[in-house]
Amino acid sequence: MENRTARLTLLIDPTKKRIFEEICAEHDLTPSQVVRRMIRQYIQDNAGGRELPEWLKPSGKVGD
Template sequence: MEKRTARLTVLVDPDKKAAFEKLCDQEDVTPSQKIRQFMRDYIEQALGSDWKEQVFNNEGKKE
């Protein structure tokens, strides 16, 4: 199950940030929602559609 407890800090160009926020506003999504969507899409592209099983079944296990 997903937990929303981790924080990710990203430094970006102020003009790109403003453009991103404006585009998010036009889509009626928050920048955080869009970043989470980008992350899910990237993870699925790299790990496949069953990535949740791979990630969440390995919760708590150290490599």
């Protein structure tokens, strides 16, 4: 798993943010957990020939 964290700041429409946070809460997830999952999936889907760290390779395991 990752050893360090980095901050990603983004701008989003307030209405989308509110709805996103509501949906995350309904699934007992934080917005950060969901965004990390989306980023991980995006990397896996679009990495091309890049060598990925073992923890980032698709495994079928659900996690952060």
